[in-house]
Amino acid sequence: MRTSIATVCISGTLEEKMLACARAGFDGIEIFEQDLVVSPMSPEEVRALANRLGLTLDLYQPFRDFEGVDEALLPENLRRAEAKFELMNRLGIDTMLVCSNVATATVDDDAVAASQLRRLGEAAARHGVRIAYEALAWGRYVNTYRHAHRIVELADHPAVGTCLDSFHILSRGDDPSGIEDLLAEKIFFVQLADAPVLSMDILSWSRHYRVFPGQGGFDLAGFLAHLARAGYAGPVSLEIFNDTFRQSNVERTALDGLRSLLWLQDRAAARLAAGTVVPENGAAPRNDAGAAYPMHLASLPDVQAPTGFDFAEIRTDEPESVAQMLAQLGFGFRGQHRRKPVQLWTQGQARIVINGQRARGATPSISALGFQVAEPRRGVERAVQLRARAVSRHNTADEQELRGVNAPDGTEVFYCPATPRPAWMGEFGAAAPEGDEAAALIEAVDHVNLAQPWQAFDEAVLFYESALRLETRPATEVPSPLGLVRSQVMRTADGSIRLALNIVPQVLDGAGASARAYPEHVAFRTSDIFAVARRAKAAGMDFLPVPRNYYQDLAARFPLDEATIDTLRGLDLLYDRDEHGAFLHFYTETVGEMFLEVVQRDGGYDGYGAPNAPVRLAAQFERNRLRGGQRTTT
Numbered sequence: 302m303r304t305s306i307a308t309v310c311i312s313g314t315l316e317e318k319m320l321a322c323a324r325a326g327f328d329g330i331e332i333f334e335q336d337l338v339v340s341p342m343s344p345e346e347v348r349a350l351a352n353r354l355g356l357t358l359d360l361y362q363p364f365r366d367f368e369g370v371d372e373a374l375l376p377e378n379l380r381r382a383e384a385k386f387e388l389m390n391r392l393g394i395d396t397m398l399v400c401s402n403v404a405t406a407t408v409d410d411d412a413v414a415a416s417q418l419r420r421l422g423e424a425a426a427r428h429g430v431r432i433a434y435e436a437l438a439w440g441r442y443v444n445t446y447r448h449a450h451r452i453v454e455l456a457d458h459p460a461v462g463t464c465l466d467s468f469h470i471l472s473r474g475d476d477p478s479g480i481e482d483l484l485a486e487k488i489f490f491v492q493l494a495d496a497p498v499l500s501m502d503i504l505s506w507s508r509h510y511r512v513f514p515g516q517g518g519f520d521l522a523g524f525l526a527h528l529a530r531a532g533y534a535g536p537v538s539l540e541i542f543n544d545t546f547r548q549s550n551v552e553r554t555a556l557d558g559l560r561s562l563l564w565l566q567d568r569a570a571a572r573l574a575a576g577t578v579v580p581e582n583g584a585a586p587r588n589d590a591g592a593a594y595p596m597h598l599a600s601l602p603d604v605q606a607p608t609g610f611d612f613a614e615i616r617t618d619e620p621e622s623v624a625q626m627l628a629q630l631g632f633g634f635r636g637q638h639r640r641k642p643v644q645l646w647t648q649g650q651a652r653i654v655i656n657g658q659r660a661r662g663a664t665p666s667i668s669a670l671g672f673q674v675a676e677p678r679r680g681v682e683r684a685v686q687l688r689a690r691a692v693s694r695h696n697t698a699d700e701q702e703l704r705g706v707n708a709p710d711g712t713e714v715f716y717c718p719a720t721p722r723p724a725w726m727g728e729f730g731a732a733a734p735e736g737d738e739a740a741a742l743i744e745a746v747d748h749v750n751l752a753q754p755w756q757a758f759d760e761a762v763l764f765y766e767s768a769l770r771l772e773t774r775p776a777t778e779v780p781s782p783l784g785l786v787r788s789q790v791m792r793t794a795d796g797s798i799r800l801a802l803n804i805v806p807q808v809l810d811g812a813g814a815s816a817r818a819y820p821e822h823v824a825f826r827t828s829d830i831f832a833v834a835r836r837a838k839a840a841g842m843d844f845l846p847v848p849r850n851y852y853q854d855l856a857a858r859f860p861l862d863e864a865t866i867d868t869l870r871g872l873d874l875l876y877d878r879d880e881h882g883a884f885l886h887f888y889t890e891t892v893g894e895m896f897l898e899v900v901q902r903d904g905g906y907d908g909y910g911a912p913n914a915p916v917r918l919a920a921q922f923e924r925n926r927l928r929g930g931q932r933t934t935t
């Protein structure tokens with residue numbers, strides 16, 4: 302599949318955009334008019350740069366408000382168009398996008414629109430170019446792809462075809478399976494955009510909230526499969542209007558975009574292979590598994606979702622504060638790495654590595670996660686094909702090689718063999734004998750919560766979904782004293798991996814610096830949280846203190862007896878319950894940029910104590926303030 306991206310998607314100057322698109326690996330780009338108009342580069346220079354970078358210039362856009370006008374307006378519209386055709390000749394671009402008229406159309410008559418587009422096609426042909434007519438979802442008379450296609454058929458000129466844009470089709474709830482009935486040679490161009498499902502006017506939704514395929518709520522794999530079945534084989538281009546993308550790092554956004562197309566092709570190919578491109582109109586699915594299409598869809602190495610956490614690593618130059626908390630929670634010290642300033646602590650299947658390497662000045666934070674997978678090599682291969690940067694650990698011959706990649710926020714993600722006793726544990730000297738399992742009240746890591754910079758949130762979700770095959774759950778918003786924290790749970794279907802990603806609110810301090818006070822955490826699972834909490838209290842652990850008001854509210858919300866409330870209050874435990882079961886949990890004090898949590902799931906409780914999250918955030922904010930203010934990072 303030929304990949305392309307509109308310059309409007311990303312930040313920077315036209316030159317920076319072109320460099321970033323080439324570096325990310327796109328085949329071509331769409332030149333968005335505004336980017337050219339404000340550029341110091343001449344059309345010839347743009348063309349030469351594209352050439353040097355190996356980028357094709359696939360489309361010039363947008364050309365607005367042409368068809369359906371009073372005949373008196375047509376000469377001026379044609380003059381405007383001819384100026385653009387001349388410009389396209391200088392750029393070496395052969396296709397111009399024409400949006401359906403939103404402003405000047407006064408004639409609601411397909412025959413008139415078609416004859417005007419035909420005259421535009423004749424002018425285009427004289428310049429050796431062609432036009433792709435796109436139905437904007439808010440076009441005055443033409444706002445569906447079928448309608449645009451009908452007009453194109455009526456225009457009946459070889460230089461007049463359509464542009465299909467997934468946003469305009471799917472935002473209206475239109476059925477994309479009709480794409481398969483269009484004339485493939487009349488589909489001149491395809492634009493893809495996903496979007497979160499929002500209820501707002503379509504124009505605002507389109508101009509500000511589009512995201513890359515896989516980051517929103519539309520079925521773009523199905524959309525692409527319909528295009529393949531229609532026989533389309535031209536460029537597939539990302540056209541994303543998104544306020545965040547336009548102010549984020551250009552290289553990262555371009556890479557994120559290309560990753561979205563790689564993953565999309567893989568999913569569309571799988572759908573086609575299975576013959577399960579289910580038409581949304583309820584018609585029986587056409588099963589053409591094994592059919593060949595002119596569009597070649599690239600596949601990724603197939604992998605299964607992880608089956609458990611292998612380890613979590615905390616990097617810090619003050620390992621003792623973390624080690625002390627782990628000891629208080631009942632973890633056993635399994636020794637120092639024989640070669641490196643790294644400690645291993647375990648309890649049940651929970652393994653925490655405290656890494657003091659390259660950690661000068663680093664307060665404790667979560668730096669790496671190991672995921673147990675069936676085929677580690679294949680997992681890394683897939684992630685690298687998805688343009689993640691590879692990292693590797695260990696170099697001496699007798700040590701286990703760990704392979705992994707960097708997640709967008711820099712967290713190292715390792716693909717580890719699935720085993721109850723990882724081989725790398727043998728590299729740690731046995732400081733304490735294993736087998737004190739009677740005391741192992743903690744069974745495993747329940748979930749990990751990672752803070753994400755606001756610009757990299759969609760990118761992180763796409764990464765974990767595509768590279769690790771985690772599923773997303775509906776996002777939630779948690780109020781905190783510093784703003785709303787958007788939280789996205791990503792997990793395996795069976796819950797063996799649960800990862801919560803949180804957007805950190807941006808807070809400016811008095812001096813205008815960006816302050817962050819949102820720590821990350823690892824949560825451990827137990828089936829006797831009272832025993833873990835009592836043991837930790839007896840060992841002198843600092844709990845995150847829970848406000849008394851919380852327990853009064855709890856007593857009002859749930860019919861808990863007074864003794865139970867007293868016990869919860871005495872141990873700083875939080876409580877939640879839903880139709881499936883109950884949830885008990887507590888938090889440690891924050892050290893550096895992280896803290897720990899212990900949870901107990903009773904019955905079929907599958908959540909994370911969402912009603913308690915604001916209590917936790919407010920309590921942490923209070924503690925932070927009392928301890929002398931926020932850390933400031935930028």
Ligand SMILES: O=C(O)c1ccc(O)c(O)c1
Pocket residue numbers: 362363398400435437466492507508540
């Ligand atoms: O929002 C717009 O005006 C606009 C312009 C060009 C496009 O291709 C599009 O999908 C939307």
Ligand SMILES: [Mg+2]
Pocket residue numbers: 435466492540
């Ligand atoms: Mg478009």
